[in-house]
Amino acid sequence: MNSAPIRTTLLMTSLLLASPMALADARDDAMRHLASKSGCFICHGIELNASGPDGLKPVGPPWKAVAARYKGDKNAVKTLTAAVMGGTSPYSRHWKDESSGVAMPPNGVAIKEDDAKKLVEWILKMK
Numbered sequence: 001m002n003s004a005p006i007r008t009t010l011l012m013t014s015l016l017l018a019s020p021m022a023l024a025d026a027r028d029d030a031m032r033h034l035a036s037k038s039g040c041f042i043c044h045g046i047e048l049n050a051s052g053p054d055g056l057k058p059v060g061p062p063w064k065a066v067a068a069r070y071k072g073d074k075n076a077v078k079t080l081t082a083a084v085m086g087g088t089s090p091y092s093r094h095w096k097d098e099s100s101g102v103a104m105p106p107n108g109v110a111i112k113e114d115d116a117k118k119l120v121e122w123i124l125k126m127k
């Protein structure tokens with residue numbers, strides 16, 4: 001007997017019963033996975049006090065710091081998605097004191113713009 005329909009029904013039922021909290025967790029996992037497979041975590045951490053290689057500051061700013069800095073900035077999704085896709089300039093650093101990397105390279109080779117936007121929206125909601 002084919003158990004696939006049963007499994008699907010069980011899955012659907014558990015999704016329907018899932019609390020909004022569990023759904024938020026599932027979304028969180030999906031976003032972490034996307035960030036991980038796109039290489040973001042090579043340079044970025046999420047938590048504020050994460051340190052980088054050899055106890056230096058992390059290469060890129062912690063994402064909770066990014067969320068705090070751009071809180072209330074209506075253009076943040078647009079400008080940050082552009083920064084993720086196209087990279088940042090070493091001559092006008094936004095995170096000079098909080099990170100040890102000189103600039104963010106363009107990530108367009110590793111991630112599609114739609115996905116970069118989803119990550120930025122997720123980052124900006126971090127508390």
Ligand code: HEC
Binds near residue numbers: 040044100103
């Ligand atoms: C090779 C290292 C590296 C990788 C990989 C990387 N970043 Fe960055 N990122 C940086 C650095 C360094 C900065 C700080 C640039 C500055 O000081 O202006 C930064 C800054 C940022 C900022 C803030 C930009 C600003 O203008 O304030 C966001 C948002 C961000 N990164 C998201 C991402 C996402 C999403 C990914 C994965 C798709 C990613 N980064 C991959 C190094 C990296």
